[in-house]
Amino acid sequence: MNAPASSSPLPAVGLIGLGAMGRGMAASLRRAGHPVFVHDVRPEAVSAFVAEGGTGCASPAALAAQVDIVVSVVVNAAQTEALLFGEHGAAAALRPGSLFVMCSTVDPNWSIALEARLAALGVLYLDAPISGGAAKAASGQMTMMTAGTPAAYAKAGGTLDAMAAKVYRLGEQAGNGSKVKIINQLLAGVHIAAAAEAMALGLREGVDAAALYEVITNSAGNSWMFENRMAHVLAADYTPLSAVDIFVKDLGLVLDTARATKFPLPLSATAHQMFMQASTAGFGREDDSAVIKIFPGITLPGASESSAG
Known part of the structure; x- marks a missing residue:
């Protein structure tokens, strides 16, 4: 399914995980002018964001089909695995050349391996854990500790800066961010x-x-x-x-x-x-x-x- 036409000059972004941090990050993206698609295992969290002007998706796969940048803000590696490779997972729906931004705190070696797994699908990857708390996430003032290829950063464009006041680039392959x-x-x-x-x-x-x-x-x-x-x-x-x-x-x-x-x-x-x-x-x-x-x-x-x- 092709991404819907939008009057926004900024790329549409999909965000999965509307918890304490993800909810604020989605709001920051909308405030910056990005069309924002969201998914969460709690339908009420999606409905609340939709009421503010976002677009809800029924599954990670449905979300990934709408956008070229997916931001994952779930608790751990297991949840990231599930949203990517589980039933109705995003990985199969991500278009070649699209970008997956992983914001969870995980084992660095797992993040390094995920970069290779997604590269085999033609998908770019940013190892991009976050810090700062819910209030800073909501105001776009949090910190991102990122690592990834130059192509991944190029694809991200200004999306990271829309979510964070400080975006640290810590290497040209996954691992150092984590x-x-x-x-x-x-x-x-x-x-x-x-x-x-x-x-x-x-x-x-x-x-x-x-x-x-x-x-x-x-x-x-x-x-x-x-x-x-x-x-x-x-x-x-x-x-x-x-x-x-x-x-x-x-x-x-x-x-x-x-x-x-x-x-x-x-x-x-x-x-x-x-x-x-x-x-x-x-x-x-x-x-x-x-x-x-x-x-x-x-x-x-x-x-x-x-x-x-």
Whole structure:
């Protein structure tokens, strides 16, 4: 099926995965003037975007048939595999010369292999993990860590800049984008775990949580993650913008990558165990700041009784 005629001078873009990041990225593409086609496993997410002027598609294959650029914003490699090669998958419908932009956090070696698999179909590929959170995705201010062939970048044109304020080009073949992303996740996970540990100690010692937050965010011990995630703890709001289980996965990827070359990562390993403990305790689908709930004998803001476990 040919792409429909459009009055827009910009190419139509298909985006799969209207979660916390993908929803904002789709809105940024529309705001930049791109016709945007979307698909998500949740029909209500598609309907909400269609109500704002986007076009919904019933399957990844139906979406791929409409566009020459497909942006995938799903959770992991398994979901990416399914949307490409599963039933009604996009791969068979992608035209030769079209571009697949993969924005998930995955094993770098898997991303390298995916580039070769798509190249065999005549499809260009960008290894393009993202960072910045839902708010920055919605405002087009997030970061993309990309790697791919010159032909893939040429096909992307200004599409990446429509979604991100910073687009880093890290190599001419897939892999380095995913490697840099998991290093970012190493720091993010360790920082969240350390922030939770610090706040938990303050609560245990009877320090007012709001006062501690105010002091730390104006002192040398602050980090972006402390400032962002401990605000969730103060608000007692564990709505999952990024869930505990995301860091179980991402720090697992970090450790798997390092293990392959016997490289020690003691802080990453400890943080991974903390997120694993939180997930096993039943907090896996809560915001990643819920890792603070593993600490015994503290009363969290908004809680009427001890979180001791």
